[in-house]
Amino acid sequence: MTTREHDGAMHALTIAELSRKLRAHEFSSEELTRALLARIERHNEPLNAFLTVTEDSALAAARAADKRLAAGDAGPVTGVPIAHKDIFCTDGVRTSCGSRILDNFVAPYDATVVARLKGAGTVMLGKCNMDEFAMGSSNETSYYGPVANPWDRTRVPGGSSGGSAAAVAARLLPAATGTDTGGSIRQPAALTGITGLKPTYGRVSRYGMIAFASSLDQAGVLTRSVEDAALLLETIAGFDPADSTSVDEPVPPYSMLLEQPLAGVKIGLLKEFFDKGLDAANAACVRAALDVCRKLGAQLREVSLPNLPLSVPTYYVVAPAECSSNLSRFDGVRFGYRCKDPKDLTDLYKRSRGEGFGAEVKRRIMTGTYVLSAGYYDAYYLKAQKVRALINDDFRRAFRDVDVLIGPTTPTPAFAIGAKVDDPITMYLNDIYTIGANLAGLPALSVPCGFVGGLPVGLQIIGPHFSEARILNVGHLYQRETDWHRRVPPGYE
């Protein structure tokens, strides 16, 4: 077959498939890269998924990857195009974090995740849109405007990794990185019909990832299959002395552990997730997925985590508190936006931050400032940290009886752009099923499990600390039995 004949279909392939074809020299990384850059050029404008396209450096990286492929010096992801959420520092490339305050910021170094993917020979095509500082569940807080969901462009793709999710779902490229502080990988993956993995806290380095809430933030990936998530995780995971919370644990060969049979695996059905807030049609998709797991030999039982319903209020104390501290570094002095004609230093700080940050970021900084302030610290922040411990204990107890927990990723499919922007609480409740895993630092995966009204629905698989191999295994075997993850949004075939 000639490369011409492949051009129409390269964008539809997964990383695993691309890897095989690149090694078989069916097409080159440069041909693949050119085809995807052309696809981004054609489709990006209405989606608004990319903030920056790095065409020249992508072609140079592709040619370097082709040399490695020719020399037989290629790893499993060499020559594979990817993109980074614009929260990851990329040496010499604008890193905006979706904010006006970093609109002119060119990162002077690579985040560890970026460096590891670069070292493995992946080809960065650009940087993806996101909620400002990863604070949002709909990608509507970005300074650069909302991202559209490829399944219905009047709807949100979820957030905060919304640009990454939309780009992968629209087949603009096979995978993108993301970060997950309260659901920011899993929720957009669910709403766009793709696979999203948030690893265990400490599994992947946070170095060079712009901090939002440091005890919750974790880097991960958005892909079109669980197998691809495994391939990327084994590339980015592992100890990094530059991140003081990075854990020095060996990295298993995740992609080799996907086929373990499910016979005897105990799956807990999260009782609190099937609450009155869960859309009935979403629930039906999740229950059908559980039947698939049962047929694969897994044992199902209901599990109750009584404190889990408090995860959203816990999060909206802990995360803003940490954000108010982390975002104090944006002061208009060393980098980023500075207001015009400051009359003194306080005015410089206040106006640079007031003009540089968007509405939601300011809301969270102020919430955090309040809950940490003298007289309120015990009542709010300390209380939330104690409830966090209760939620963590609930998970620990549950994992004594079951290997993984399963439930929905989101309460409803994607909602309309603009529908929830005026009510922060309604927006925050989108993350009701995802926040628990962040509070407890657990790995969690979202895989597509059906459609409601033409919109994708996600199934969430949560495991104990460092059980990525197991949750990927469950997700992979589920994807072998189903084809929800292969469905393509109309117009993006």
Next chain:
Amino acid sequence: MSTLTRKEVEAIAHLARLAITEAEMPVYVKSLSSILTFVEQLNAADTGAVEPMAHPLAGQVQRLRPDVVTEVDRHEKYQENAPQVEGALYLVPKVIE
């Protein structure tokens, strides 16, 4: 039900070094009040003897490393992102008269 006054929100904004415009202020008074009311659900949880949790992985200790220089001086590259510099210094409005 928690209600913040405009004065309280102005004080928070000052602590956070955020200039809030006239138009933004009523929006924040309302939304910050509703967020505080929302998080007051936490009071329902019995946390009497519970140790607060600051970090998701138990038993992690702060690692130490040998006290040797690992960074090279790259201030010129870093200062390319600064709004105003002179020599190796970052410039701000005069602080001391």
